[in-house]
Amino acid sequence: MLGKTLLPGDEELGKKDDDHRFLPVRRSAWSGWNHTFRWRRRRNVLLAIAALLLWFLYRSTGATLSVGELGGASEYADLDFRPRKPHTPSTVAFEKPAHDKDEPNGAPPGMVKPQAGEAVPHTYDGKVRFFRLAPSLRSASLQTAGEDEKNRNILFAMSSLQSAARLIPMLCEMSMGKDVHVHAALMGREDMGLEDLLELNGVNEEHCTAIWHDARADYSEYSSDRRAEGVVTGAMGHINTFLHPQAVITDDSQSEDAFFVRGMRSKTSLLKMPLIEVPKDRLADLMWLTRLDARSLKHWHTPKLDILIQVPPASSSVLRLLKSLEDADYSGLTPPRIILELPANLDASVKRRLEKFEWPPHKDADSPSAPRGLIIRRRITKLYSTQEDAAIRFLELFYPHNDDSHVLLLSPQAQLSSQYLHYVKYTLLKYQYSTYEQGGSTDTTLMGISLHLPTTLLDGQSPLTRPGLGDMHTERYMRRFPNVKKVPFLWQAPESHATLFFGEKWAAWYDFLGNRVLKHQSDAKAKARKKEVSETMPSWAEYMLEFMRARGYAILYPATTSQALVTVHNELYHAPDEYTPHPKEDSTEPPSDVQEPFLKGDTQPPAPSYQEPPSLAPSTPLLDALPFSGELPEILDLPYLLHTGQHLVHDQVYKTAEDYANVFRAEVGGCPKLKEGKKPNVFLGKSADLFCFGDEEEEDWEQSEDELGELKEELDGLMAEEAGLHSTSATVSSSTSTRMPDVGKATGPAVADVY
Incomplete structure (x- = not known):
C-alpha cells in the first residue's frame, strides 16, 4: 500500500489539507528516492548491529567449550540432553550469568536448589558446556607440543575426590621426571574448587609440576548418569584435540564413579588410547611406572x-x-x-x-567361559x-x-x-x-x-x-x-x-x-x-x-x-x-x-x-x-x-662380533676366504651371511669400507681433472657422491626410527 507521502493533494478530490502530513512549501522532486534511501540506511545499520552482536557472542564463547565443538567430540553433538520429563517449576530465581562466558551458579533452570543436608538430585540432562577447560588446554598445548600426535604428554583422570587423593602421589612423582609432561584432569560431579582440592592434598609447584585441568561441565553436581558420562567423553575429546595424551591413568574401576569408568573406557577405546587402571590398594606396587617415559607407557598393552x-x-x-x-x-x-x-x-x-x-x-x-x-x-x-x-x-x-x-x-x-x-x-x-x-x-x-x-x-x-x-x-x-x-x-x-x-x-x-x-x-x-x-x-x-x-x-x-x-x-x-x-x-x-x-x-x-x-x-x-x-x-x-x-x-662390541663372525663363517659356515674388498651383507633377523651353501649371488656381498673409500678418491680425482671449473667439478662430485653407497654404512642390524 502506498504511503501518504506519495499521494498528491488535490482540492478537487474534496480532501482537506489537514488530512495530509505537513510538507515543506518547496518539495524535492526526489522525495520518493530519499525515502527509499533512508529505509536502506536503517536496514544497513540494523545489519551492522546484528553482526556486531554476533561478533561479541563469538568472542564471549571463546573461553568455553561445548560438546561437539572443535571436532573433539563431534560424535556426541547430536545427543539429546534435554529433560525427559518436565521438572517442577523452581521457586528460586535462576542466576543467569552476566556474560555468556561466565559459568552459571545455583540450580539449573526448572530445578530447586536443595536445602542444607539434602541430597543433590542427579536428574539434569541439559546441554553440556565446559567453562573452565579451554584456558588450561590452550596454554598446556603450547607448552607441551600437544598438537603433535607423538609427544610426552601423560594424563591422569579422576572423578571422585577419593580417587584424586590416591592418584596425586603417583602423578606428582611422575611429574618430577624429565621424560614426561604430566596432566591431571578432574571430572565428575564434585563441586569442590580445584584450588581447594590441591590445597587439601598438600600439592605445591615445588614438589608437583603437573598441569591441572578442570574438566567439569556446568551444573556438574546435578548431572544425570547419562549426562555425566557424556561430560567425560566430551572432555576427553577436547583433551585429545589439544594434548594428544600418549596414555591415560585412572584409579581402580571399583573405586571410581560408574559413569566415569564407562565414559573413559569407551572414549579411550575409540581414540585407541592406552588406559591404565591402578588396582585398589596397589598404588605402591605400581609406582615403578612413574620411571617410564611417555613412549613406554603408550605401549603398556602392546607386549x-x-x-x-x-x-x-x-x-x-x-x-x-x-x-x-x-x-x-x-x-x-x-x-x-x-x-x-x-x-x-x-x-x-x-x-x-x-x-x-x-x-x-x-x-x-563375568566371563567364566574365557579361554x-x-x-x-x-x-x-x-x-x-x-x-x-x-x-x-x-x-x-x-x-x-x-x-x-x-x-x-x-x-x-x-x-x-x-x-x-x-x-x-x-x-x-x-x-x-x-x-x-x-x-x-x-x-x-x-x-x-x-x-x-x-x-x-x-x-x-x-x-x-x-x-x-x-x-x-x-x-x-x-x-x-x-x-x-x-x-x-x-x-x-x-x-x-x-x-x-x-x-x-x-x-x-x-x-x-x-x-x-x-x-x-x-x-x-x-x-x-x-x-x-x-x-x-x-x-x-x-x-x-x-x-x-x-x-x-x-x-x-x-x-x-x-x-x-x-x-x-x-x-x-x-x-x-x-x-x-x-x-x-x-x-x-x-x-x-x-x-x-x-x-x-x-x-x-x-x-x-x-x-x-x-x-x-x-x-x-x-x-x-x-x-x-x-x-x-x-x-x-x-x-x-x-x-x-x-x-x-x-x-x-660390534668390532668384536665382526671378528668372531669372520672366524665362524670360515670354520662352521663353510665360506671361502673373503674376496679382497668384499664382505657379506647382514640383514636384520637373518643369518645367511654366516653360512655358504654354494648358491650365493652378487647382491649377497657388499664392498668394504676401504675399497669404497679408495674408489671414491679415484672418482673425485678423475672428476677434478676433467672439470674445467671448480664449481662444475664440485657439482659433478656432489651428484656422483649421492649415488655412492654410504662409506660408513653399518653392517649390524638396522636401528628403529627415533621417536
Whole structure:
C-alpha cells in the first residue's frame, strides 16, 4: 500500500489539507528516492548491529567449550540432553550469568536448589558446556607440543575426590621426571574448587609440576548418569584435540564413579588410547611406572608374553614353580600364557596337580567361559636325544607372531617371587619401547633380560666377578648413589633358569639354528667343536652362545640384592636328556656313528650348586628392591662382559662380533676366504651371511669400507681433472657422491626410527 507521502493533494478530490502530513512549501522532486534511501540506511545499520552482536557472542564463547565443538567430540553433538520429563517449576530465581562466558551458579533452570543436608538430585540432562577447560588446554598445548600426535604428554583422570587423593602421589612423582609432561584432569560431579582440592592434598609447584585441568561441565553436581558420562567423553575429546595424551591413568574401576569408568573406557577405546587402571590398594606396587617415559607407557598393552616350561622326566620340582606362578601378584597386569612341555613318563604327582591347575588365576567371574591360558604338550615316546635334536625340539616350542611377542623361559627348579611379572614388565617397557632405547643403536645389542644371577661363568666352575659401581660407563650414578655396591650388567652369555627373550631376537636365533643344523648335516667333513657351556645347561645354550657372539648380543643380568626375583633350588636337579647316560640295554640309544656338533665330556659333571637367597617379599615395593632407587640405567651406561667375563667397552662390541663372525663363517659356515674388498651383507633377523651353501649371488656381498673409500678418491680425482671449473667439478662430485653407497654404512642390524 502506498504511503501518504506519495499521494498528491488535490482540492478537487474534496480532501482537506489537514488530512495530509505537513510538507515543506518547496518539495524535492526526489522525495520518493530519499525515502527509499533512508529505509536502506536503517536496514544497513540494523545489519551492522546484528553482526556486531554476533561478533561479541563469538568472542564471549571463546573461553568455553561445548560438546561437539572443535571436532573433539563431534560424535556426541547430536545427543539429546534435554529433560525427559518436565521438572517442577523452581521457586528460586535462576542466576543467569552476566556474560555468556561466565559459568552459571545455583540450580539449573526448572530445578530447586536443595536445602542444607539434602541430597543433590542427579536428574539434569541439559546441554553440556565446559567453562573452565579451554584456558588450561590452550596454554598446556603450547607448552607441551600437544598438537603433535607423538609427544610426552601423560594424563591422569579422576572423578571422585577419593580417587584424586590416591592418584596425586603417583602423578606428582611422575611429574618430577624429565621424560614426561604430566596432566591431571578432574571430572565428575564434585563441586569442590580445584584450588581447594590441591590445597587439601598438600600439592605445591615445588614438589608437583603437573598441569591441572578442570574438566567439569556446568551444573556438574546435578548431572544425570547419562549426562555425566557424556561430560567425560566430551572432555576427553577436547583433551585429545589439544594434548594428544600418549596414555591415560585412572584409579581402580571399583573405586571410581560408574559413569566415569564407562565414559573413559569407551572414549579411550575409540581414540585407541592406552588406559591404565591402578588396582585398589596397589598404588605402591605400581609406582615403578612413574620411571617410564611417555613412549613406554603408550605401549603398556602392546607386549604379549608367553611362559615356556620344559618338565624333565620324573621331576616333581615343577610343582613349586606352578605354586609360585599362582601366588604371584598380577594386579594391574595381564597374566601371561603358559606353554608346558611334559615328558613321556610323567610323574604322577605332576599329573594330578595339572588336572586341577586353573590358569589364568582369579578368572573374571563375568566371563567364566574365557579361554584358558595354558597350553600342554606331551612327548609320545622316550627317545634318546642328540644335542642337535634337543635344541631343535626346544626352539620349536615357541615362535613369536610378531616383534611384540616375547617368551619367558623358566626352569622347573625355579621359584618366582610374587613381583616377578612387575619386574619383567618394567624392564621390557624400558628397554624395548622407550624413546631413548629406540633412538639409539644400543637397543639392538640386548637379546633378553634375566631374572637369575649366576655365580659362575659358562663353564660352571670359574667364579663370575660381578660388576660394581665403579664399572659403570658414567660417573653420574657414583655421584648420586655412592652407597650402591653391585650393579646390573650386560653379559654375552645365555641363561636357562629364568630369562625373558625378546621376540625379534628369538626369531633371528630360530633362523640361525635352522642354517646351523642344515650346514652341519650337509657337511660330511664337519668336525665337532669344543664346548664353551657346561653340560649342566641344555644344548641349545651352546647354539645361542654362537649366535650371540656373532651378533654382539647380550643379556641383561640383575644386580646382587638381599632379596631375589627368583630362587633356583638345588634339590631334584635333573641333567639335560642329551647329556644323560643311557643304560646299555636301552634300545633307544642312538647308533655310535651319530655325529655330534659339540664335543661331549668323558664324565658327567656334578650337579650345580646355586645360592638360594630369599625371594622378594610381597610387602616390599619393587622400586625399593632395585638399586638406584628403582631407576633403570641406560644400556650405554651398563658394564658389558664377554662370555669369558672380560669387560668390554660398548664401542668395541660390534668390532668384536665382526671378528668372531669372520672366524665362524670360515670354520662352521663353510665360506671361502673373503674376496679382497668384499664382505657379506647382514640383514636384520637373518643369518645367511654366516653360512655358504654354494648358491650365493652378487647382491649377497657388499664392498668394504676401504675399497669404497679408495674408489671414491679415484672418482673425485678423475672428476677434478676433467672439470674445467671448480664449481662444475664440485657439482659433478656432489651428484656422483649421492649415488655412492654410504662409506660408513653399518653392517649390524638396522636401528628403529627415533621417536
